Amino acid sequence: MNSKIFLNTKFLILPNSNTTSIEILSELIRKFGGEIIEDLEDLDKNTVILINDSYIGDSGSLIQQDLFRRECHVNFTTLEDFVHANELQIVRVSCVSRWIKQGAFQILGEDLVSIISDTGEEHGSQTSTDNSITDIIIDENVPDSEAETEGNIELESFEDVENRNSMQYEHINEPLIESSYINLGKNDVLIKALNLLAKKYRLKGDQFRARSYTLAKASIEKCPYKIESGAQAQRELTNIGLSIAKKIDIILKTGILPGLEEVNLVERKLDYFTNCHAVGSYKAKRWELFKLSSFSDVVTRFPDDFITDWTMLFGWSYYEDWSKRISREECECHLKIVKDTLKTIDPSCHVELQGSYVRGSETCGDIDLLFYKQYCDDTKEIGIIFEKLVRLLFRKGFIQCSLMLTSKLQETFKDILRERFQKCGLKYPSGSSLFASDINKKYYLGTKLPTSVYKARDEPPLLKLKECDKYMSLSSSRKNENPCRRLDFFCCKWSEIGAARMQWTGSGEFNRWIRLLADKHGLKLSQHGLFTREGELLESYDERKIFQLLHVDYVKPELRSEGLWQQDETKGMIKK
DNA sequence: GGGCCGTACTG
């Protein structure tokens, strides 16, 4: 019944395609036969350029050009040339929903967008005057300043947000609604909305409100039937209260996710920053407050931030590589290399994969390795092995960078560090220590396999650096080279192997759930074991015993990923 | 109205 109205048509979405609603649109385009491209190399003469409506002014031309260029994930000038040479059509993204609705791919005159720079000159200065009155600025600031001045007592009601935003962005929201022809899963719209709300509050630094939305989302994900009303959800599911119930009603009624569209430029900036290692909501908020929107902005304005938190240099350098997923096979190759070198240092030291790998994930975000020695409860000993191991693996070219140092290792890595500092115009702080301890119980590393051992599939990163930040990038781009991976070393005492495996197997949500459960029993659980409130050890060696002491059936690692472990414990999901 | 996981490392 779905005609392939976009068959043989490629679409390039600008300024970027990594916002949630654009992702949904992309799915739709693919579903109706179209192809979404990310790179200019894939452009052809029939490619249609889609422009996010929030960058299109009343007259149908591009507004906020300098911002647009900065947000652009492709080189805008190159694109412009190609567009002019091949007379490509440039259309507002909101047309997609109309095409699908009408079942015909037909571009009308009013859909077309002009991207021709009025001045023809370089971007940069021309924006300051006109933009103060453009709708973008207004859209962005009104909701936020309001929320701020309300002083956190009563947050803006959902209805308010809807009134502010739905008018302007109805066309963007529209395709999410009429799911008659969009075959989304039963509660997918709700799940997506709650996920966005969680993300929004996490970026704001409101971890608890964010967590509430995460838990509510989990409840709905596990709900086997379609939710018909907010009241029903509140009645039958846990972690859904009055406020979320109201939101559910609005979404069910209108299909809109009010106030959640990508139009919020502030959130997008925060998101760009916080996806860099060592940048959390605090730093991101501060930078955003100073109107910075790229790492190159930050390095000019607050160079000290990069000196004190130098690991950001590597977060920046590997921003794209570290957003890529890793195959299980590649995880095993990383383990083998570490294991082989470990053997030459201390053959009695063991190392094993943990994290999402042991939970059986198809792909992993990073690689977690747990080290221990039989009968050895001295983690210092392993800390010393770590240091040697890191040095050897760096010399072999496997380790690219370390986000944790000791005095010896600062010496080992000093050339790389100096190069990175200088690359972004900073002076290497040769007098100061970039480490706090001389024996670390864990290491965060960047590692890369030689292609002779394993070649990872060439996939686009999930996150892209802005054009102006790319000069620092060490990500593998399209070279015949593997991406750099995040690899973590952890260690544990032999006597704590059970509790440690529990911790490092995760998931994070599973850990929080079972620790909260321990707390309800008046106990405390950590990677060091299960303890009484007074600190008396109950169990740390035998993982199954820990489960027993908490009165829960053993949960297989495969069931410890988000949302899977409470299958026998329906109370967690459905109220009784 | 207070709690929301518990720990390691950095400055």
Add this chain to the structure above:
DNA sequence: CAGTACG
């Protein structure tokens, strides 16, 4: 101590 990170 706060901030960031790890599962």
Add this chain to the structure above:
DNA sequence: GCCC
């Protein structure tokens, strides 16, 4: 924002 939810739960006790």
